[in-house]
Amino acid sequence: MNGSKEAERTKPAPALRGRSGTARPRMADVARIAGVSTATVSRALRQPELVSPEVRGKIAAAVEHLSYRPNLMAGALASARSKTIGVIIPSMINAFFSVTLEAIEEGLAGAGYQLLIGNSHYEMESEERLIASMLAWSPAALVITGCRHSRGAMRALLDTDVPIVEMWELTDNPIDTAVGFSQRDIGVAVARHFKERGARRLGFVGAMHQRDYRADARRAGFFETAQSIGYEPPAEVQLPGLPTSVRGAKAFAELMAGHPDVDAVLCTNDVVALGALFEAQRLGWSVPDRLKICGVGDVDFAAACEPGLSTVSLPRRAIGLKIAEVLRERIAGHLPTGGVHDLGFELVRRGST
Amino acid sequence: MNGSKEAERTKPAPALRGRSGTARPRMADVARIAGVSTATVSRALRQPELVSPEVRGKIAAAVEHLSYRPNLMAGALASARSKTIGVIIPSMINAFFSVTLEAIEEGLAGAGYQLLIGNSHYEMESEERLIASMLAWSPAALVITGCRHSRGAMRALLDTDVPIVEMWELTDNPIDTAVGFSQRDIGVAVARHFKERGARRLGFVGAMHQRDYRADARRAGFFETAQSIGYEPPAEVQLPGLPTSVRGAKAFAELMAGHPDVDAVLCTNDVVALGALFEAQRLGWSVPDRLKICGVGDVDFAAACEPGLSTVSLPRRAIGLKIAEVLRERIAGHLPTGGVHDLGFELVRRGST
DNA sequence: GATAGCGATGATAGCGGTTACATTTACTCG
DNA sequence: CGAGTAAATGTAACCGCTATCATCGCTATC
Numbered sequence: 001m002n003g004s005k006e007a008e009r010t011k012p013a014p015a016l017r018g019r020s021g022t023a024r025p026r027m028a029d030v031a032r033i034a035g036v037s038t039a040t041v042s043r044a045l046r047q048p049e050l051v052s053p054e055v056r057g058k059i060a061a062a063v064e065h066l067s068y069r070p071n072l073m074a075g076a077l078a079s080a081r082s083k084t085i086g087v088i089i090p091s092m093i094n095a096f097f098s099v100t101l102e103a104i105e106e107g108l109a110g111a112g113y114q115l116l117i118g119n120s121h122y123e124m125e126s127e128e129r130l131i132a133s134m135l136a137w138s139p140a141a142l143v144i145t146g147c148r149h150s151r152g153a154m155r156a157l158l159d160t161d162v163p164i165v166e167m168w169e170l171t172d173n174p175i176d177t178a179v180g181f182s183q184r185d186i187g188v189a190v191a192r193h194f195k196e197r198g199a200r201r202l203g204f205v206g207a208m209h210q211r212d213y214r215a216d217a218r219r220a221g222f223f224e225t226a227q228s229i230g231y232e233p234p235a236e237v238q239l240p241g242l243p244t245s246v247r248g249a250k251a252f253a254e255l256m257a258g259h260p261d262v263d264a265v266l267c268t269n270d271v272v273a274l275g276a277l278f279e280a281q282r283l284g285w286s287v288p289d290r291l292k293i294c295g296v297g298d299v300d301f302a303a304a305c306e307p308g309l310s311t312v313s314l315p316r317r318a319i320g321l322k323i324a325e326v327l328r329e330r331i332a333g334h335l336p337t338g339g340v341h342d343l344g345f346e347l348v349r350r351g352s353t
Numbered sequence: 354m355n356g357s358k359e360a361e362r363t364k365p366a367p368a369l370r371g372r373s374g375t376a377r378p379r380m381a382d383v384a385r386i387a388g389v390s391t392a393t394v395s396r397a398l399r400q401p402e403l404v405s406p407e408v409r410g411k412i413a414a415a416v417e418h419l420s421y422r423p424n425l426m427a428g429a430l431a432s433a434r435s436k437t438i439g440v441i442i443p444s445m446i447n448a449f450f451s452v453t454l455e456a457i458e459e460g461l462a463g464a465g466y467q468l469l470i471g472n473s474h475y476e477m478e479s480e481e482r483l484i485a486s487m488l489a490w491s492p493a494a495l496v497i498t499g500c501r502h503s504r505g506a507m508r509a510l511l512d513t514d515v516p517i518v519e520m521w522e523l524t525d526n527p528i529d530t531a532v533g534f535s536q537r538d539i540g541v542a543v544a545r546h547f548k549e550r551g552a553r554r555l556g557f558v559g560a561m562h563q564r565d566y567r568a569d570a571r572r573a574g575f576f577e578t579a580q581s582i583g584y585e586p587p588a589e590v591q592l593p594g595l596p597t598s599v600r601g602a603k604a605f606a607e608l609m610a611g612h613p614d615v616d617a618v619l620c621t622n623d624v625v626a627l628g629a630l631f632e633a634q635r636l637g638w639s640v641p642d643r644l645k646i647c648g649v650g651d652v653d654f655a656a657a658c659e660p661g662l663s664t665v666s667l668p669r670r671a672i673g674l675k676i677a678e679v680l681r682e683r684i685a686g687h688l689p690t691g692g693v694h695d696l697g698f699e700l701v702r703r704g705s706t
Numbered sequence: 707g708a709t710a711g712c713g714a715t716g717a718t719a720g721c722g723g724t725t726a727c728a729t730t731t732a733c734t735c736g
Numbered sequence: 737c738g739a740g741t742a743a744a745t746g747t748a749a750c751c752g753c754t755a756t757c758a759t760c761g762c763t764a765t766c
Contacts, residue, residue, distance in 0.1 A: 245657035304598035
């Protein structure tokens with residue numbers, strides 16, 4: 001921002017652009033100007049300690065002078081590895097994954113890595129395709145969401161040299177490394193919390209049933225625990241399509257209309273819970289006295305709501321940072337495969353329960 | 354999802370992995386098996402119409418048999434272009450850009466493009482660095498957010514052959530192509546809307562002042578119009594750091610404490626506005642009678658609020674789709690540079706104003 | 707003083723494709 | 737029936753950088 005002014009515009013006409021003028025300098029050009037071989041230039045750039053200070057200086061000057069930028073593809077091809085990290089997430093819109101993405105980027109951008117991002121849309125076939133095309137770039141590592149994969153994907157993942165990280169979930173036998181938390185336990189924790197707060201009858205508002213199997217795992221934990229601690233099976237409504245506040249409000253209204261005895265509702269995430277909270281207000285159900293509402297995610301507005309939204313805080317950012325950390329070591333060749341990192345979660349009690 | 358079961362796990366021990374077994378097949382292997390030259394294989398893969406059906410069939414069989422995957426880096430190096438689209442956004446967390454990203458991906462993934470994503474953190478130096486490293490990948494196109502760039506960035510952008518798209522803003526002289534809308538006019542529209550609704554004194558809750566210059570443009574439009582239609586300069590509070598609901602609530606409270614006469618507040622975005630809405634509820638200001646609140650973005654919860662949050666709907670998704678469309682043509686070599694696409698915005702009137 | 711050892715640098719063969727150009731084959735036509 | 741032409745395929749020179757191995761001084765060692 002500071003100091004950098006907006007420069008003048010106007011790109012030369014298409015016909016005149018590009019190769020027309022000065023071609024992009026190659027390493028050979030740098031070598032010639034510095035009076036050394038390309039091998040030395042290459043070394044000076046990647047392992048400076050192997051090159052004498054004087055030569056290093058000359059090369060630096062030449063690089064500067066030509067404003068040389070190494071062609072990453074050539075380098076990647078020659079060394080059979082690229083400074084790229086493939087990341088596959090099931091949705092780009094979901095703020096959870098965005099935060100994790102940002103954290104991964106933060107932890108790795110400094111080391112010169114670029115993120116290659118793929119969106120699986122919660123579909124295993126998509127994931128498989130993405131895995132294949134990402135591996136075709138010989139990324140330094142591949143980060144994928146979840147621990148369940150199609151057979152083909154599994155084969156590709158087991159067959160490659162590329163370090164693999166599975167995130168946002170745990171498993172007993174990771175392909176390589178897993179960083180996440182137990183989705184199921186979230187449901188367990190919330191059910192217990194409701195019990196503790198004296199709820200009589202539980203309800204659940206879900207979304208993406210049978211598509212987002214992580215959400216299903218939370219649901220399963222909630223239902224099983226509910227029953228094991230003496231509740232009858234929670235009343236349930238699944239919203240069609242993506243979880244939004246508007247749909248959440250509607251689904252919640254439907255749930256309460258069908259089961260007026262419900263006095264504690266777990267929503268599959270905070271966005272849905274927010275919709276439920278507003279709907280409760282509209283319908284005149286007092287929260288938390290008559291009705292308790294809990295979300296999942298601890299999105300920033302959860303703390304700003306009135307009453308504050310109780311929710312489950314997920315290690316969205318921690319996952320990303322941990323992945324970056326693991327990857328740095330994994331790429332450097334230390335650290336064996338097989339690590340499973342449970343980053344846990346935290347039930348955040350606010351006014352809505 | 355359907356049909357693909359979870360496969361068995363356990364990657365072979367590190368020592369045994371990778372090259373140890375079968376190396377990844379190369380195009381030469383395919384050529385040998387199919388009984389043709391690599392040139393023909395290459396052609397069969399990228400311009401099938403140039404290869405006879407029989408040969409094409411043999412090659413397809415060989416590819417299938419070896420489950421051959423072309424090495425994208427080799428191809429990219431040789432052809433000096435990669436099937437990659439670089440996208441630079443100022444924040445990954447901001448849901449606006451995520452939607453646009455998703456739309457770009459949607460419109461281009463089918464054609465086999467991969468997104469290389471960079472996060473500039475609203476910093477021009479970062480942007481410049483990202484531009485340089487992305488161009489080093491010879492992407493098929495580069496999409497950047499905004500029309501203001503550092504001098505160095507500008508030089509790099511003007512100097513390259515790669516199609517450039519500037520998004521989320523308009524300009525009279527785009528580097529190549531611009532897809533967005535007028536940020537300033539949003540401020541204008543909201544000021545007029547407040548006037549129309551009978552507001553007496555305006556207020557503004559901003560964030561990222563002097564960092565997010567697009568937000569500043571909206572603010573400028575709001576302030577200038579306010580005065581030109583007879584208001585005194587709006588009362589203003591800028592929140593420190595990223596715009597969140599919690600901070601929004603706090604800043605709003607501060608604003609109202611300092612200027613109790615304010616009866617219409619524009620918040621820099623919906624998240625902040627949501628915080629303000631809740632805070633107003635807590636403080637007992639009735640919305641919209643005593644106080645009108647307007648956000649920007651039309652995030653999904655805006656429609657679910659009570660009262661519904663008036664806001665400005667941005668063409669987040671349309672921008673992405675348009676970019677994909679433009680890029681497809683631009684890459685194909687049709688379509689000249691210099692296009693500016695104004696996708697507009699829409700003031701959405703709900704209960705809060 | 708010859709030899710080994712080491713640090714610094716150069717020569718060069720790839721990495722795995724793409725593509726301009728050459729070559730072959732199959733037809734069309736005067 | 738031979739030339740002319742278009743379609744199909746092969747040949748081989750790169751693309752720009754990395755990495756292996758050879759080379760060349762020089763100093764440390766006995």
